[in-house]
Amino acid sequence: MRPGRGGGYGCARLLLLLSLLGTAPLANAKSDWNMASLMRALASSTHATVAFEETRVLAYLEVALTSHGVLSMTPDGQLIKETVAPHQERLIVESDKVRSLRAGEDEVVLQLSDVPVLRGFVEAFRATLQGDLATLSRYYQLELQGSEEGWRLQLRPQQASLGAVIRMIDVAGAHSRVTSYTVTEQSGDVTTMALTVP
Amino acid sequence: MSRRAAVAVITLWLLSLTLALMTIIQAPPLQSDLTQFLPAGNTSQQRLLLDEVSGGGASRLLIAAIEGGTASQRAAASRALASALRTGDLFEQVLNGQQQVSAEERDLLFAYRYLLSRPGDYSVAGLQAALSARLAELASPLSLIDKSALPADPTAVVRSLLQRWQPVSAPSRSAGVWVNQEITLALLLLQTRAQAFELDRQQQTIEVIQQTFSRLPEAANLTLLLSGGPLFGVESRRTISGETRNLTLLASLGVVVLLWWRFRSLPVLLVAVLPLASGVVIGTAAVMWLFGGMHGITLAFGITLIGIAVDYPIHFFSHLQQTVHRSASLRHLWSTLLLGVLTTMLGFSSLIFSGFTGLSQLGLFSVAGLAASALVTRFLLPLLVVEIGAPLRPVLTMPLFLSRLRLLPLLTLLLSGGYLLVVQGQIWETELSKLSPVAESAKRQYETLRSQLGVEDFGRMLLIRGDSEQQVLQRSEQLERLLHPAVADGLLHHVELPTHYLPSEHEQRHRQSLLPDSETLRANLQQALTTLPFKPGLFAPFLAQVEESRQLPPLNRARLADTAMGMRLGSLLMQRDAAWFGIARLTGVTDEDALRGLAASNAQWLSYLNVHQESSQLVVDYLHEALYYFAIAVVVIVLLLLAVMRSLLLVWRVFMPVAAAVALAAALQVLLGERLSLFHVAALLLVLGIGLDYALFVVRTPRRSADFTTTMHSLLICNGSTLLVFGLLAQSEVPVLHAIGLTVTLGAFAVLLFSFMMVHDDPLPRTGA
Numbered sequence: 001m002r003p004g005r006g007g008g009y010g011c012a013r014l015l016l017l018l019s020l021l022g023t024a025p026l027a028n029a030k031s032d033w034n035m036a037s038l039m040r041a042l043a044s045s046t047h048a049t050v051a052f053e054e055t056r057v058l059a060y061l062e063v064a065l066t067s068h069g070v071l072s073m074t075p076d077g078q079l080i081k082e083t084v085a086p087h088q089e090r091l092i093v094e095s096d097k098v099r100s101l102r103a104g105e106d107e108v109v110l111q112l113s114d115v116p117v118l119r120g121f122v123e124a125f126r127a128t129l130q131g132d133l134a135t136l137s138r139y140y141q142l143e144l145q146g147s148e149e150g151w152r153l154q155l156r157p158q159q160a161s162l163g164a165v166i167r168m169i170d171v172a173g174a175h176s177r178v179t180s181y182t183v184t185e186q187s188g189d190v191t192t193m194a195l196t197v198p
Numbered sequence: 199m200s201r202r203a204a205v206a207v208i209t210l211w212l213l214s215l216t217l218a219l220m221t222i223i224q225a226p227p228l229q230s231d232l233t234q235f236l237p238a239g240n241t242s243q244q245r246l247l248l249d250e251v252s253g254g255g256a257s258r259l260l261i262a263a264i265e266g267g268t269a270s271q272r273a274a275a276s277r278a279l280a281s282a283l284r285t286g287d288l289f290e291q292v293l294n295g296q297q298q299v300s301a302e303e304r305d306l307l308f309a310y311r312y313l314l315s316r317p318g319d320y321s322v323a324g325l326q327a328a329l330s331a332r333l334a335e336l337a338s339p340l341s342l343i344d345k346s347a348l349p350a351d352p353t354a355v356v357r358s359l360l361q362r363w364q365p366v367s368a369p370s371r372s373a374g375v376w377v378n379q380e381i382t383l384a385l386l387l388l389q390t391r392a393q394a395f396e397l398d399r400q401q402q403t404i405e406v407i408q409q410t411f412s413r414l415p416e417a418a419n420l421t422l423l424l425s426g427g428p429l430f431g432v433e434s435r436r437t438i439s440g441e442t443r444n445l446t447l448l449a450s451l452g453v454v455v456l457l458w459w460r461f462r463s464l465p466v467l468l469v470a471v472l473p474l475a476s477g478v479v480i481g482t483a484a485v486m487w488l489f490g491g492m493h494g495i496t497l498a499f500g501i502t503l504i505g506i507a508v509d510y511p512i513h514f515f516s517h518l519q520q521t522v523h524r525s526a527s528l529r530h531l532w533s534t535l536l537l538g539v540l541t542t543m544l545g546f547s548s549l550i551f552s553g554f555t556g557l558s559q560l561g562l563f564s565v566a567g568l569a570a571s572a573l574v575t576r577f578l579l580p581l582l583v584v585e586i587g588a589p590l591r592p593v594l595t596m597p598l599f600l601s602r603l604r605l606l607p608l609l610t611l612l613l614s615g616g617y618l619l620v621v622q623g624q625i626w627e628t629e630l631s632k633l634s635p636v637a638e639s640a641k642r643q644y645e646t647l648r649s650q651l652g653v654e655d656f657g658r659m660l661l662i663r664g665d666s667e668q669q670v671l672q673r674s675e676q677l678e679r680l681l682h683p684a685v686a687d688g689l690l691h692h693v694e695l696p697t698h699y700l701p702s703e704h705e706q707r708h709r710q711s712l713l714p715d716s717e718t719l720r721a722n723l724q725q726a727l728t729t730l731p732f733k734p735g736l737f738a739p740f741l742a743q744v745e746e747s748r749q750l751p752p753l754n755r756a757r758l759a760d761t762a763m764g765m766r767l768g769s770l771l772m773q774r775d776a777a778w779f780g781i782a783r784l785t786g787v788t789d790e791d792a793l794r795g796l797a798a799s800n801a802q803w804l805s806y807l808n809v810h811q812e813s814s815q816l817v818v819d820y821l822h823e824a825l826y827y828f829a830i831a832v833v834v835i836v837l838l839l840l841a842v843m844r845s846l847l848l849v850w851r852v853f854m855p856v857a858a859a860v861a862l863a864a865a866l867q868v869l870l871g872e873r874l875s876l877f878h879v880a881a882l883l884l885v886l887g888i889g890l891d892y893a894l895f896v897v898r899t900p901r902r903s904a905d906f907t908t909t910m911h912s913l914l915i916c917n918g919s920t921l922l923v924f925g926l927l928a929q930s931e932v933p934v935l936h937a938i939g940l941t942v943t944l945g946a947f948a949v950l951l952f953s954f955m956m957v958h959d960d961p962l963p964r965t966g967a
Contacts, residue, residue, distance in 0.1 A: 058336060060348065063731045065337050087334045096373060100340055108340070113374025114296070115343055165342060187345075 033148045041176035043131030048073055050195040058189045079126045093122050120162035124169045150174050207577045218483030225486035260426040261647045262386040267420045272384035273373035275416040282410045288403045290765050291389040295376035303761050311355045312747040313706040318353050320714045325726035328353040350739035378650045385651055390428055397435050400428040425644040441930045449923040460915050469582050470511040473571040477507045481567030485559050496559040505923045507571035509916040516912030518586045523904045534898045539572040541835045542887030548827035554820045600954040607858035607952040614861035627873035628814035658787050661805045662780035670780040671702035673803050691786025696771040699763045706752040716745045824879050851897045855952030856889035863945035881938040885945030892953040901959050920946045
């Protein structure tokens with residue numbers, strides 16, 4: 001059961017309404033650019049495939065872990081994160097499932113609804129790339145800063161279960177393109193993923 | 199009869215009825231589930247098998263399917279229903295696809311992880327391999343989920359334990375709950391705490407599910423379908439008791455109308471009830487006294503007793519109507535009736551010795567009931583009715599031409615018997631489930647839902663025997679080693695063993711002894727970490743908990759009580775009488791012979807069971823047993839007839855119509871596509887009993903005797919009442935009742951015709967009866 005769910009819907013609708021009216025309280029800068037127009041822009045984005053560089057700074061480790069690969073969004077809404085090095089991994093997010101394929105290992109399939117933390121986490125990526133404001137605001141409190149040419153969307157978890165693991169997710173971008181994600185966990189672990197058009 | 203004798207008869211009758219009624223009042227209520235009607239099992243292994251068939255995990259499973267609305271409405275309703283049902287104590291398990299390892303269970307699992315899982319590799323190389331794997335995992339976003347367990351569990355023991363417990367074939371899911379393939383239904387699997395035979399509790403459980411569902415706000419435009427053993431049990435009971443009541447009522451009405459039509463006398467009607475009622479009361483009391491209870495189906499069989507017992511007063515009244523030679527006629531009646539009752543009782547007594555509880559009860563009920571009815575007719579009725587109106591004109595002309603067909607019964611016997619012998623391999627019904635009154639469509643729906651849920655057919659297992667819990671657990675571990683190559687070779691897909699949830703104490707201590715001491719582990723870990731970037735001191739919890747695990751008292755059943763693991767264990771490890779049993783549930787068996795071979799080479803503690811096959815075999819065994827006693831009864835009956843009639847020819851004339859009718863009724867059933875069950879055997883015994891009465895009356899009443907017309911008419915009335923009662927019974931939807939009804943209707947009609955073929959003019963020899 002998700003006690004916060006009903007509230008999340010209501011909140012999403014309210015936000016959507018406010019942003020459609022052009023009075024989104026946290027959107028600033030030019031009056032013709034706001035959360036709604038950002039989401040519209042993201043939804044219409046044509047960059048289906050981008051390259052990523054990831055850096056993980058983990059409390060457990062003395063060194064940072066880096067990896068790179070390709071992040072893509074298929075027309076039917078599948079999010080694919082393909083890590084090329086140092087370890088090959090293909091991670092596929094489709095509606096309610098995450099599949100992970102690693103070289104030399106069995107496929108791992110997880111149901112997002114079984115792992116609420118993962119569900120919220122995945123939406124931070126999928127919903128921003130799709131410009132899906134309703135879903136985003138179901139899981140996060142949103143704060144938009146900057147301008148159309150250089151914006152920053154801060155996501156703070158709504159739900160306790162997600163909040164217990166994730167402190168904040170910072171999405172940065174320009175126009176209709178996301179340029180980086182920065183995930184800060186409660187443990188202090190920070191993961192930065194920079195996206196570039198190949 | 200003198201006045202004193204009359205008083206004695208009435209006193210005795212009232213006294214026995216009072217005693218019988220007292221017995222009935224003090225006895226527990228009627229049993230109404232089919233399982234109690236099934237054989238009791240002679241060995242503890244058989245009892246366990248029968249428990250598996252009738253009371254095991256599968257018989258307590260209910261499948262709930264939620265239909266209508268949208269997928270997310272169904273999923274929400276599934277979650278709400280599951281969480282509501284989990285709060286009560288009616289269910290052992292409520293599964294709907296949501297993950298639900300409780301926090302306490304996770305803690306327990308974590309604490310005992312090194313005793314529950316197979317020995318790990320704690321060498322430098324082993325630790326290095328595990329830690330490298332963890333490091334690679336940390337690069338994946340999925341590490342978010344269980345990263346926190348890393349410092350205490352770097353070898354990921356808990357993860358592999360949880361994986362091993364995953365259902366072998368999980369159903370598909372949508373929106374986090376189980377669904378059917380078409381995603382039109384949300385599915386839940388409920389295992390009731392109430393046993394299969396506790397029908398009242400099962401009914402209550404089902405009502406709670408339905409009420410809980412209807413109160414859910416999520417369920418507004420959804421419907422709930424329930425399916426499964428407990429529901430079938432409850433519905434069977436409703437059908438059986440409803441049918442029994444209605445048919446008994448109808449049959450009684452019919453018989454009353456028939457009697458009125460024949461005798462037109464209110465006293466006759468009232469008095470005619472007495473032998474019957476006394477028979478039912480005495481029969482019931484006898485069963486309750488000897489068996490400590492009685493099954494509803496046995497009482498339903500009371501209706502069949504009407505078929506025979508009503509004949510006695512009919513014969514009496516018919517002979518009473520005779521104006522000439524009345525006393526001689528009555529004397530003749532009594533001696534014939536005595537022989538008829540004795541032979542019929544002999545036939546039914548063969549049921550008493552069958553190991554099939556329900557049939558033993560039927561046998562005893564019939565024997566006691568028939569004796570009581572006959573005694574009441576013989577001694578009480580003549581006191582109550584001394585005069586009766588003149589007989590009606592003969593209703594039917596005796597079809598005398600039948601006596602020209604005297605060889606027809608023999609021919610019928612040969613043909614029917616020959617046919618039965620030719621097809622004998624396929625005529626027996628060996629499936630217990632076919633005796634259940636549940637509609638085929640309901641069973642099919644259940645099978646479909648069950649396969650979509652991936653609920654295993656609990657059919658194949660290896661049964662481990664031992665003198666103690668620990669011995670069984672150790673043997674379970676031995677079996678796991680034995681089965682390892684079979685699983686690797688693909689002879690079976692998966693085996694679930696008791697020791698997956700609770701290893702033996704011996705094994706747990708062994709695993710403890712294999713854990714390295716803290717100095718060694720610290721040194722190995724340090725060396726393994728030299729090339730890896732983990733922070734120093736990160737794995738301190740691991741070092742501490744391995745050391746703790748070395749000192750833990752072994753996990754036991756009590757500690758697992760009330761956990762999902764404990765419940766799983768409870769269905770795999772059990773005590774029956776003095777012996778302990780462990781069940782290894784097998785899935786995807788492709789080579790049964792190999793498993794049989796494995797069991798055979800460890801025969802003193804291991805056996806292979808194909809529950810379905812074994813239960814069929816059990817039914818066949820009981821069937822053979824019943825047929826064996828039936829044969830003995832027939833021999834004794836023939837000997838008794840010979841002793842009394844002292845004429846082979848007469849015995850031939852009595853026996854031939856009966857044998858022919860029994861064989862014909864059985865053959866016709868087979869021709870009609872029915873398979874003969876134990877209940878058909880019981881019905882054939884009824885045909886035998888009824889037939890013996892008919893044939894005896896015909897053979898002992900030569901055509902020239904004064905009684906002839908009276909006797910033949912009374913037989914016609916008797917036959918009419920029998921056809922009425924059993925024809926009604928054949929309309930029943932309950933297979934058991936239908937089988938008895940149809941068999942007796944066919945048999946009774948045939949036996950009357952065949953008996954009429956034996957009408958003769960030979961004078962009777964003087965007999966002792």
